Amino acid sequence: MKRRHTSTSSKPPSREEAKEEPPRKVMKKAKPTTPTSLGSLPLYGEQLPENGFQDIPPAVQQTCEELREVMAKVRDLRQSSGGKAQSEIDAQKHRGMVLFASLKKLNRLSHLYCKDTREQTHEQKLEVDDLHLQLQNLMYEAMHLHKEITNCLEFKSQHEDIELVSEEEFYSSAPEAVSRTAVTMKDEHQRMLAQLEWELHQRKQLASQRSSLEKEIREQELEISKKEEQLGSLQPALENLRTATLPLQKFLDLPMDRLREEQELAVLLPPLLYIVYMQAKAYSEVEDPGLSVSITGDAGEARAFQNSSGQPERSTPPAEEDSGDSDNEGGNSGRRKKRRKSGKGSSREQKDVTKAHPLTVTLTLTPKGVGSFKIALSYLPHFNAVCAQVTTVSLEGTTESQHSSFIDNSALLHCLFEGDTGRTSPNSVVSFHIRKQGGDVFSSVVRQNGFPYKWLQKACGVSMLAESPNVTSVQPQVEISAEYVGTVVRALKERFVVQVNLTRQLLALEEHQLLLGPNDGEELFPDPAHTKLVRWKHSTLQEVQATQHFGSLSIFNLQERTNRFFLATLQHGQARLYGLVCIGTGYPVTPPCFAVMVESTSGETQREPHDIQIKNLEAEVNLHFPWSLKGDKHGKFLLCRQLRRLQECFDVFVESKKSPSERRTRLLHQIRGRGRLLSFTST
Numbered sequence: 143m144k145r146r147h148t149s150t151s152s153k154p155p156s157r158e159e160a161k162e163e164p165p166r167k168v169m170k171k172a173k174p175t176t177p178t179s180l181g182s183l184p185l186y187g188e189q190l191p192e193n194g195f196q197d198i199p200p201a202v203q204q205t206c207e208e209l210r211e212v213m214a215k216v217r218d219l220r221q222s223s224g225g226k227a228q229s230e231i232d233a234q235k236h237r238g239m240v241l242f243a244s245l246k247k248l249n250r251l252s253h254l255y256c257k258d259t260r261e262q263t264h265e266q267k268l269e270v271d272d273l274h275l276q277l278q279n280l281m282y283e284a285m286h287l288h289k290e291i292t293n294c295l296e297f298k299s300q301h302e303d304i305e306l307v308s309e310e311e312f313y314s315s316a317p318e319a320v321s322r323t324a325v326t327m328k329d330e331h332q333r334m335l336a337q338l339e340w341e342l343h344q345r346k347q348l349a350s351q352r353s354s355l356e357k358e359i360r361e362q363e364l365e366i367s368k369k370e371e372q373l374g375s376l377q378p379a380l381e382n383l384r385t386a387t388l389p390l391q392k393f394l395d396l397p398m399d400r401l402r403e404e405q406e407l408a409v410l411l412p413p414l415l416y417i418v419y420m421q422a423k424a425y426s427e428v429e430d431p432g433l434s435v436s437i438t439g440d441a442g443e444a445r446a447f448q449n450s451s452g453q454p455e456r457s458t459p460p461a462e463e464d465s466g467d468s469d470n471e472g473g474n475s476g477r478r479k480k481r482r483k484s485g486k487g488s489s490r491e492q493k494d495v496t497k498a499h500p501l502t503v504t505l506t507l508t509p510k511g512v513g514s515f516k517i518a519l520s521y522l523p524h525f526n527a528v529c530a531q532v533t534t535v536s537l538e539g540t541t542e543s544q545h546s547s548f549i550d551n552s553a554l555l556h557c558l559f560e561g562d563t564g565r566t567s568p569n570s571v572v573s574f575h576i577r578k579q580g581g582d583v584f585s586s587v588v589r590q591n592g593f594p595y596k597w598l599q600k601a602c603g604v605s606m607l608a609e610s611p612n613v614t615s616v617q618p619q620v621e622i623s624a625e626y627v628g629t630v631v632r633a634l635k636e637r638f639v640v641q642v643n644l645t646r647q648l649l650a651l652e653e654h655q656l657l658l659g660p661n662d663g664e665e666l667f668p669d670p671a672h673t674k675l676v677r678w679k680h681s682t683l684q685e686v687q688a689t690q691h692f693g694s695l696s697i698f699n700l701q702e703r704t705n706r707f708f709l710a711t712l713q714h715g716q717a718r719l720y721g722l723v724c725i726g727t728g729y730p731v732t733p734p735c736f737a738v739m740v741e742s743t744s745g746e747t748q749r750e751p752h753d754i755q756i757k758n759l760e761a762e763v764n765l766h767f768p769w770s771l772k773g774d775k776h777g778k779f780l781l782c783r784q785l786r787r788l789q790e791c792f793d794v795f796v797e798s799k800k801s802p803s804e805r806r807t808r809l810l811h812q813i814r815g816r817g818r819l820l821s822f823t824s825t
Contacts, residue, residue: 195255202248209241306337316340407437410444412499412521414528414602417618419503421601421627432508433631439501447500498522498591504533509635512642513537515554517634519598520591528602530555530564531592537642554641555595556704557727558633564593597633600626636776643778644729651678651710656782659774666771666783673719673789673796677711686722698724698735712789714796717742721788723781730777733768734784736760740795755820759795763788794820 216234219227306312313321320340326333384398391398408419419435426433499521508514515535521528532551557563599605603618650657654675658667686698686707698705704727712719722737738760767787774780798820 195252195259198248198252198255202245202252205241205244205248209238209245212238212241301334301338304338304341306341309333309337312337312340404437407439407441407444407501410441410448411437411501411503412523413618414526414599414604415499415501415503415519415521417603417620417623418519418528418598418601418627421620421623422503422505422631424624425627425631429628430631432510432635434506434508436504436506437501438504439499443500496522496590497524498529507631507635507638509639511538512639515551515638517555518592522591522594525594527594528598529592529594530598537645553704553706553727554634554637555593558595558630558637559597562596564595564598597626597630601630639776640729643776644725644781647779647781648708650782651675651708651785654678656786657779658782658786659779663779663783663786667786667790669790671786671789671793673712673714673792675710675785675789676713677709679709681707681709681722683707689722698737710785710788712792714792717792717796719788719792725781730774730780733764734781736763736784736788738763738788740792742799755795758820759788759791762791 212234216231216238219231219234307315313323316336320343321336322332326336388399390396408416411419419437422433422435426435501521503519505517505519506514507517513536516533517530518533519528519530532554535551535554555564601623603620603623605619605622647657654677656675683705706725708723708725710721710723712721718741720739720741724735724737726732726734738756740756763784767784768780771780771783774783
């Protein structure tokens with residue numbers, strides 16, 4: 143380092159000199175060292191003080207400041223003295239070495255303190271972990287105790303589910319040794335224990351009784367099984383006995399097999415047919431031996447029908463099918479196309495509606511001395527109704543060809559009671575459903591199985607079918623059937639006797655004969671008739687409606703389809719009388735009705751509305767004369783007697799046109815009344 147040259151002149155130094163001369167620093171006076179601060183720190187092997195680490199940072203800072211001062215002083219000495227103050231520099235070096243040693247000591251101490259702090263921290267962490275583990279154990283124990291306390295508080299004993307007797311019954315029935323009234327009346331817990339003890343005692347008694355009863359049941363079951371084995375071995379023997387007695391049954395006419403088969407079929411009958419079968423069977427055995435009841439049909443089909451819940455499969459109505467098709471077809475275009483409904487239902491729908499139960503009940507009625515007829519009763523599940531139709535009719539003393547021409551099977555059942563034609567459904571909902579499916583009318587649907595007459599439904603135990611869509615919900619009543627079966631059987635027999643009597647009269651009229659009763663009706667008709675029956679012919683409703691000779695036919699009920707019409711021709715000399723006879727199902731309560739037309743000897747016909755004498759003749763035959771007849775309850779001679787009266791009236795009518803000298807009979811009165819009507823009384 144060059145020394146700075148000084149001069150006394152005021153000339154400033156040149157720029158080169160200023161560059162060579164370093165800047166002058168102001169040296170701070172070094173503070174004396176504080177050996178007390180370093181000496182207070184522990185040496186090697188000494189125990190570290192508890193808070194000695196806090197003294198190391200200020201000691202390090204102080205030592206570093208002193209070391210900076212020594213280094214600065216050494217630098218200044220070298221720059222200023224130029225090597226002359228070597229001893230002082232060495233002294234400063236020695237001092238710097240001491241300071242470096244102090245820093246090393248401080249560094250070692252800091253590491254020792256860090257190590258000691260880590261060890262203490264680790265020990266504290268172990269203590270904290272131990273305490274935390276103890277805390278967790280205590281918390282778990284507290285939670286477990288809390289849970290146990292909750293379980294104890296929520297505990298439900300089994301005695302709460304036991305249905306105990308009331309306290310009054312307990313004190314009245316339990317003995318004093320169990321009830322302990324003095325204690326249990328005051329302590330509820332003791333009372334509960336006493337009730338449980340009494341309940342246990344009673345249950346033990348019941349358990350012993352149950353075990354004894356079960357033992358008795360097992361003994362009875364064992365005895366029953368033995369008897370069943372005996373009965374099972376008896377069945378083949380009985381079957382062999384029955385087979386061996388078949389010739390004897392046939393010889394003695396014992397219908398045992400037939401009755402057994404009927405009993406097997408009766409179980410398969412629907413409720414309505416079963417009720418009418420049982421009631422008719424009972425009535426025939428007690429009241430009327432002339433009534434026989436039988437069951438016809440296939441048992442296999444009946445079982446299949448019964449397994450299918452007794453209801454036929456109903457198809458979807460046409461309206462619903464059309465709506466479904468229109469939805470599918472109109473899905474793309476957004477507009478629904480409605481198909482025109484068919485006027486008639488499909489054949490399958492009609493078949494399902496009219497499908498009858500496989501079994502039928504046949505009633506055979508045999509009135510004495512007239513013949514017999516059979517009525518078949520069929521059950522229609524779709525309508526929950528029973529239909530009836532006459533299957534066979536046989537008359538005594540006539541051939542099949544004779545009575546088949548006149549006997550009308552439908553007339554035997556039609557209007558058996560007033561207004562009951564059987565052509566309408568007992569339930570209006572059924573008729574509406576038939577029209578919805580495309581059917582015509584109810585009568586055309588059920589015609590093949592007969593007609594559901596109201597009297598028949600009552601005989602089956604149904605007083606009135608409910609007006610409800612669920613027709614099958616109507617339940618039959620045995621009381622109604624038992625009360626009504628006898629009335630129906632008597633009415634059917636009376637109707638058959640009436641029809642047989644009418645048929646016999648018709649057969650006689652075909653031969654131009656009149657059945658007038660005992661002694662050929664001399665009491666009613668003492669004088670012989672001069673008018674003769676020359677013709678009797680059956681006519682149809684279409685022929686009657688087409689005729690114009692009888693004028694207005696308002697006196698006939700042309701709407702009644704069961705009415706029968708006949709044409710009669712009477713002759714008195716050259717004069718003729720043509721009569722149109724209408725016979726209804728109400729015969730003989732409703733007498734036959736006559737409409738007449740007279741053809742005089744000159745060939746003129748008298749049947750104008752103003753012809754009051756013809757109307758007078760009709761009134762005499764239709765009104766006055768039938769009511770005067772008595773004792774002919776079954777109409778055995780009513781039709782023939784009316785014709786006989788018509789002959790008398792026509793005799794009077796013809797004789798009144800003649801002069802008194804030409805008359806064959808003497809008229810009692812020529813005319814009568816203000817209307818100057820003919821008097822049809824002669825002597």
